[in-house]
Amino acid sequence: MNWYDITFYAFALVTIVSAIGVVFSRSIVYAAFSLLFAFFGVAALYVLLAADFIAITQILLYVGGILVLIIFGIMLTSRANSVEMKKGLLSIAPSVVLAGVIAGTLIGVLTTTKWPSAGTAPAEETAKPIGALLMTKFVLPFELASVLLLVALVGAVIIARREKGRKA
């Protein structure tokens, strides 16, 4: 157990406890704040995986973008007196069984498989090589992603605004 291992287990614990808080909390606002800590924990694990650029992207986009969107959605859709989600759960037993089966299968397969390992040292810097890869090997998905973002932006605006004008 060196410092790397201790740090990993600490952040893994933070991530998993926060994720448990997201899916089991009764209040949707508490769930959103648990999701904040889960995102930060995942970003810390990315740093431990020598993916500094992805970690910063994770914090900027997930915490700064998606989580803010989610909190806006919560504030705009929950009634003032119903922050507590009464009867907010569907049938619990099948969900627990299904999620447990999936978890058991995944962990069993992932831990027993002999993965091919390169055994290389972690990359010194990642931002520059990622940029080079985006411009060479992944240039088509990169351009498609930009078009997709534009379509999603325009689509979101149109969907969210549509029936202000013509209330059916």
Added chain:
Amino acid sequence: MSLHVELGQFLVVSAILFSLGIYGVISRKNAIMVLMGIELILNAANMNFIAFARFGVMNLSGQVVAVFVIILAAAEAAVLLAIVLNIYQQLNTVNVDEVDKLKN
């Protein structure tokens, strides 16, 4: 599996995250809670990509794929929240089991 942190530990963490996300998606009624479950699932998938980029034979390609996953997650969250807001204005609910009308 030893206690020393290698590929396996990261994969186990991501598998637990994935299962929790699945549980959130199928047990919750609120559409925004379903979205949070989906985000957990996408994070788990991303962690797998990056873990294999570090320990496996993917090198940096795994990290580039993770960037694309984050982009898709952002686009999906924006569109889904627009749909949820629209549904809330029309039907005054965001519970996915009460939204059963295709038309007024």
